[in-house]
Amino acid sequence: MRIFPRKILLCALLCIFLSALCLPGLAGATEELKVGYVPGTGFLDEDRPGHMRGNGYEYMEFLSGFLGAKFTYIPCVNWWEAGNKLEKMEIDLLPAMPGDYKTLPFAVRTDHVIARFPMELVVQDDFHGGQVRLGTLDYNYPTPNLPAIAKEHGFSYELITYNDPTAMKAAFTAHQLDGYIQPLLHPEKSERVLALFDRVSYRLLLHHSRPELLARVNAAQDSLLLNQPNIRNRLNDKYERAKGFPLVLSPEEQAYLQGKKILKVAVLMNNKPYFYRNTDGTWAGATQALLSQLEKDLNIRIELVAEKSLEEIHRLLLRGTVDVVADIPCDFSWLDKMGLIPTQPYLDIGFVAVTKHGTPLPGTPRVAAVDGLFETVTFVKASYPEEQILYCKSLDECCYAVSNGLADITYIPRAVAPTLLESSAAYNLSADTEQVFTSTISLGISQTADRHLWQILNKEVNHLPPGLLTTALNQGTHEHIQHLSPRYLLYHYPQQAALLIFLTMSIIIGIIYYRSQNHRQQLTAMETLAYRDNFSQLPNMRYLEHNLVPLMGKLPIAPPKPACYLTIFAAAPKESAANRHLLAEPLQKAAELLKDKEWVLATAAGNVTGELVCLCAAQNNRQMLNFAAEFVTDLQGMQEEYIWQSGCCPMAGNSLPQAEERAVHACQAAIEKGTPAHIWDKQL
Numbered sequence: 001m002r003i004f005p006r007k008i009l010l011c012a013l014l015c016i017f018l019s020a021l022c023l024p025g026l027a028g029a030t031e032e033l034k035v036g037y038v039p040g041t042g043f044l045d046e047d048r049p050g051h052m053r054g055n056g057y058e059y060m061e062f063l064s065g066f067l068g069a070k071f072t073y074i075p076c077v078n079w080w081e082a083g084n085k086l087e088k089m090e091i092d093l094l095p096a097m098p099g100d101y102k103t104l105p106f107a108v109r110t111d112h113v114i115a116r117f118p119m120e121l122v123v124q125d126d127f128h129g130g131q132v133r134l135g136t137l138d139y140n141y142p143t144p145n146l147p148a149i150a151k152e153h154g155f156s157y158e159l160i161t162y163n164d165p166t167a168m169k170a171a172f173t174a175h176q177l178d179g180y181i182q183p184l185l186h187p188e189k190s191e192r193v194l195a196l197f198d199r200v201s202y203r204l205l206l207h208h209s210r211p212e213l214l215a216r217v218n219a220a221q222d223s224l225l226l227n228q229p230n231i232r233n234r235l236n237d238k239y240e241r242a243k244g245f246p247l248v249l250s251p252e253e254q255a256y257l258q259g260k261k262i263l264k265v266a267v268l269m270n271n272k273p274y275f276y277r278n279t280d281g282t283w284a285g286a287t288q289a290l291l292s293q294l295e296k297d298l299n300i301r302i303e304l305v306a307e308k309s310l311e312e313i314h315r316l317l318l319r320g321t322v323d324v325v326a327d328i329p330c331d332f333s334w335l336d337k338m339g340l341i342p343t344q345p346y347l348d349i350g351f352v353a354v355t356k357h358g359t360p361l362p363g364t365p366r367v368a369a370v371d372g373l374f375e376t377v378t379f380v381k382a383s384y385p386e387e388q389i390l391y392c393k394s395l396d397e398c399c400y401a402v403s404n405g406l407a408d409i410t411y412i413p414r415a416v417a418p419t420l421l422e423s424s425a426a427y428n429l430s431a432d433t434e435q436v437f438t439s440t441i442s443l444g445i446s447q448t449a450d451r452h453l454w455q456i457l458n459k460e461v462n463h464l465p466p467g468l469l470t471t472a473l474n475q476g477t478h479e480h481i482q483h484l485s486p487r488y489l490l491y492h493y494p495q496q497a498a499l500l501i502f503l504t505m506s507i508i509i510g511i512i513y514y515r516s517q518n519h520r521q522q523l524t525a526m527e528t529l530a531y532r533d534n535f536s537q538l539p540n541m542r543y544l545e546h547n548l549v550p551l552m553g554k555l556p557i558a559p560p561k562p563a564c565y566l567t568i569f570a571a572a573p574k575e576s577a578a579n580r581h582l583l584a585e586p587l588q589k590a591a592e593l594l595k596d597k598e599w600v601l602a603t604a605a606g607n608v609t610g611e612l613v614c615l616c617a618a619q620n621n622r623q624m625l626n627f628a629a630e631f632v633t634d635l636q637g638m639q640e641e642y643i644w645q646s647g648c649c650p651m652a653g654n655s656l657p658q659a660e661e662r663a664v665h666a667c668q669a670a671i672e673k674g675t676p677a678h679i680w681d682k683q684l
Contacts, residue, residue, distance in 0.1 A: 031069040034158055034167075035060060036091035038084040039075050042185035042239075043096045043115075043202070044305065050403055054238040056096050056202075062231065067220040069101040076102065078164060079139050083107070089207055093217070103139055108214055110204040112221040115232055118196040119143055120246070123179035125192050129155035135168040135180035136161055143181060145197040152251060153194060196248050211391040247297055247463035248375055249456065256452040263453075264293060264315050266305040269327035269441075273417040273476020287326050289472040294460055309393075310372050314338050317446050323453065327375040330442040340444035341454055346461045347469055350435030351375060352414045354402060354421070357430045361408055366390055368398035368639070370406035379437050380411065395420055411436060415473050452650050480487070533605035536584045538591055544604040544613060545656050551602045552651070555617055562617040564601070564651040565624045566659035568667050569612040569632065571642045583610045586639050593634075599627050606660070613660065616648075624648050629676035645670045646677040 037044040038058070044056035052073060063073050074091050076082040083104045085091045094107070095114055119141060121134070134157045136143075140247035150157055160177060162168035171177045183200060184193075204221075206214050249257070267275045267287055275287040283304070291302050305322050316322040317339045328335060330345040355361060367384050369376040371391035380389060390407045392398045398410040399420060413419055417431035443461065445454045493635065531543035544551075552564050571586050590612055591603045601615040618624035628646040635644045647667025649659045662680040 015426075031067075033067075033069045033071055033092040034074050034090070036074050036076050036085055036094045037096075038077070038079055038082060041096070041183075042445075046073075048322060055115055055235045055486060058235055058239075059080050060093075060095060062228065063217075063220055063224055066223040066227075067216060070336055080163065085653040086205060086207060092206070092210075092213065094205040104205065107205040108208045110206070110214065110221060111218045113201040113203055113232070115236065116199050117183045117201045117202070117240075119181055119198045119200060120184040120193050121146075121179055121181055121195045121197070122189070122191045122654045123147060124172075124175065127178060127192065127194065128241055129153060131155070132178035133160055133176070134158070135171060135177045137165060137168065137182070138163045140181065141183070141198065141200045142171070143198050144525050146181070149197050150194045177334060179495045184246075184308050186243075187188070187245050189239055193246040195247050196246075204681060217279045225668070241427060244465050245459075245462040249459065253452050253456050256524070257300060257456065260300060260305055260453070262301050263294075263324060264303045264305055265324045265326055266316060266322045267326045268310070268313065269413075271413070271416045273473050275365055276476070284472075285476055286347065286469045286472040288631070289468055290464070291326065293464060293468060294457075297460055297463060298456065304377060310338070318444070323443040323446055323449055327441050328444040328478075330440045331374060331378075334374055334377070335444055336447075338365050338444070339447045341447055342442040343454065343458045345440040345442045346464060346528065347441050349413045349438065350414045351379070351437050352432045352435050354399060354410050354412055354416060354417065354429050354431045355408065356402055356405075357428050359363055359408075361385070364388060365408035366406075367408040368392050368401040370398060371617075373438070375411065376438050399429060418477075444667075451615060457473050464533075497648075536587045536591075536605045538588065538603065538605040538612075540605050541607055541613065541656075541660065544602060544615065546657055547602070548615075551615055554601055560619060563624075565616045565618055566651055566654075566663050567614040567616050567624070567628055567646060567648045568606060569614060569628075569635070569644060569646050570606075570608075571610045571612070571639075571644050571668050573633075573645055574641055581679050583642075585614050586642050590635060591643075594631070597627070597631070611664075613663075615651075621650070625677050625679055629675075632676035647678040647680065648677065 039045055043056065044054045044060070045052070047053050057073075060071055070091075076085060082091070082094055086094045086104070087106050123132075132155050136159050138161050146157075147548050160171075162171070165182065168177070168180050173178050179194065184196065204217060206217065228234075269275055269287065271658060273285050275283065275285045278284050291304075294300075295302050305316060311466070313322065314326055317325070323342060325338075328340065328342065330342045332342060334341055344467065365384075366388050367380055368381040368390045369392065371393070390401055395412050396412075398407070398412065401407040402410050412431070414431070414435055421427070421429050421431065443457050445457060531539055531546065533540040555562055555564060569590060571583055571590070573582065587605065587610070594600045594603050594612075594614055600620055601617060603615075604613045605611070606613045616624060616627065618627060626650065628648055632644045632646050635642075645667050645669055647663045647665065649662040649666060651659050654662065666678045666680040669681075670676065
C-alpha cells in the first residue's frame with residue numbers, strides 16, 4: 001500500500017524533470033517560414049525600407065497568428081525566380097502566384113482563396129479596334145472570355161508573349177503594342193482600361209513534398225475565415241477599391257448614355273453638409289460632389305428636381321419625372337415599395353442621440369422621429385414602444401420637440417448635428433459624439449428605368465475618386481464651425497458667456513463715461529473761450545450778460561433793499577506813448593481787489609481795452625459814488641503810472657448794454673470834470 005504512492009511520486013518527479021529540460025526550448029521556439037514575393041505587383045510590397053504593406057501582406061500577417069509562425073519575406077526578381085526558389089525550398093510559401101499554377105508541377109495549392117481580381121485589358125488612348133497586338137505574360141492566367149471581349153468591342157488580336165512585365169509595359173509605352181492583359185492590381189493607373197473580364201483567384205503555393213505544412217496552412221486559413229469571415233472583402237476595399245476603381249463601360253452602356261444626355265435626380269437628404277445651397281445660391285455638399293463627378297465621368301447633364309418629402313418623390317417616380325433618387329438607404333425591400341432599385345452604397349451615415357443639455361433621460365424617454373424615414377422604421381420603432389414615439393415632419397421639428405420638452409431624445413446624422421442645432425435655434429441641445437446606429441446610403445434608380453442605367457451607376461459608384469465624399473463633408477462641417485452664435489455660447493458656456501457680457505458692458509460703459517467726460521471738458525473749454533476776454537483773461541461782457549439774473553439775485557431782500565448799479569473803472573497810462581497792452585496787469589489787480597468788496601457782485605472786462613465793468617450794490621447814488629471814488633483813490637495810490645476814472649449807471653430801467661453805454665458816458669464826464677467818479681445823469 002505504501003509502494004504504490006511512492007511509484008506515483010517518482011513518476012511525477014520524472015515528468016517534471018523532463019519538462020524542465022524540454023519546455024524552455026519549446027516555449028522559446030517560434031517557427032520561421034520564408035514567404036516569396038515579387039516587388040511592384042501591388043499585392044505585397046515594401047513601400048519604404050523596412051515597411052511592408054498590401055492586400056497579401058496583411059492577409060499573411062493575420063494568417064501567421066493562426067499558424068503560429070513568423071514570416072520572413074524574400075523578394076524575387078519575377079515570378080519565375082519565385083517558382084525556382086519554391087522548387088529548391090529556398091522559400092516555404094508563395095502567395096498570389098499569378099497565372100496557371102500547373103506551370104509549376106512541383107507545387108500544390110491551399111484550399112482557400114486569398115483574393116480574387118479581374119483581368120483587365122489596358123489599351124492605348126487612341127485605340128479604335130481593328131487588328132491589334134496585345135501583350136500577355138507567359139505565366140498569365142488563361143483568358144477564356146477574351147474572344148468575347150474582342151467581338152463586343154469590334155477588334156481582332158494577336159497575342160505577344162513576354163516573360164517580364166517590365167518589358168511588356170515598356171513595349172506598350174513605345175506603342176509597339178496596342179494593349180496588354182494583366183490582373184487588376186493597380187486600379188489607380190492613368191492608362192485606359194477597355195474591359196474587365198475573367199475574375200481569377202489567388203492562392204498560396206507550397207512544395208508538394210510538405211503535406212504536413214499544407215495541412216497546417218489549410219487549418220490556419222479555416223480558423224482565419226471563421227474569425228474574420230469578411231477579411232477578403234475588407235482588404236479588397238482597403239487596398240484596391242480605395243485607390244479608385246476604373247470606369248469600364250460596355251458598348252451598349254456607352255450607346256445608352258449617348259441617347260440619354262439628361263438625368264433627372266431628386267435628393268432625399270437636404271441638410272448641410274450633405275446637400276445645401278451656398279450663399280450665392282449654388283448647390284454644395286457631399287451629394288453635390290457625387291453628382292458633379294457623375295456628370296463629368298458619364299458626360300451627361302443632371303437636372304435636379306427640388307422635392308423634399310418621400311411622398312412627393314414617390315409621386316414623381318410614379319409619373320416618370322425622376323430617374324434617380326440620391327441619398328436613399330441601401331435596402332431592396334424598403335425601396336421596392338417606392339419603386340426604386342438601390343446601387344451599391346457610397347457612404348455610411350452615423351446617427352447620434354440629441355438630448356437637452358444637462359438634463360438626464362427619464363426611465364421611459366419620449367423620442368422624436370421623422371415619420372416614414374427608413375431609420376425611424378428600422379431603429380426607432382424597433383427600440384421604443386409606439387406610445388413613446390412623437391412623429392415629426394423633419395429633423396428640424398425633432399430638434400424643436402426636444403428643445404421645448406415635448407420629447408426627451410431624437411436621432412440625427414452626426415455630420416448634420418452642428419448645422420441642424422444652430423439653424424433650428426435649439427441651443428439648449430447637445431449631440432453625443434458616439435454614433436448609435438449606421439445607415440448605408442446609395443443611389444436609387446426607378447424600376448421603370450432602363451437597366452443599363454442601374455449597371456452604369458453601380459460602376460460609377462465604384463469609380464468615385466478616393467476621399468471625394470469625405471473631403472466635401474469635412475468642408476461643409478468646417479464652414480459651419482466658423483459661425484458660433486451668442487445664444488449657443490450662452491447655453492453651452494454660461495459662465496464664460498456671463499463674463500464676456502460683463503466685460504463687454506464694462507467696456508461700453510467706460511467708453512460712454514469717457515466720451516461724456518471728454519464732451520463735458522470740451523464744453524467747459526468752449527464756455528471758457530466764449531466767456532473770457534482774450535486781452536485780460538477776465539470774464540467778458542457776454543459772461544456778465546449770461547449770468548445777470550443770478551448775479552442780481554444776490555442782492556439782499558430785507559429792507560432797506562439796495563439798488564444795482566453798473567460801474568466802469570477805466571485805466572489809462574499817464575504817458576500817452578505807452579503801450580496800451582500793458583493795461584492787462586492793472587486790470588487784473590483791480591479785479592482781484594474788487595472781489596473783496598462787499599458792494600461788488602461781479603467784475604468783467606469791458607468791450608474797450610482798459611475798461612473794467614463792475615456790477616455793484618448801493619443804497620443810493622451818493623453811496624455808489626462814494627464807493628467808486630474811494631476805490632479810484634486807492635488805485636491811484638497803488639498804480640501811480642495809470643490814471644483811473646469811474647462812471648456809474650443804475651440798472652433799474654436799463655438793459656445791460658444800455659447801462660454799459662451810459663456808464664461809459666458817465667466815466668467820460670468824470671474825466672472832463674476832473675473828478676474820480678461820476679454817475680449817469682439823464683441830462684447828459
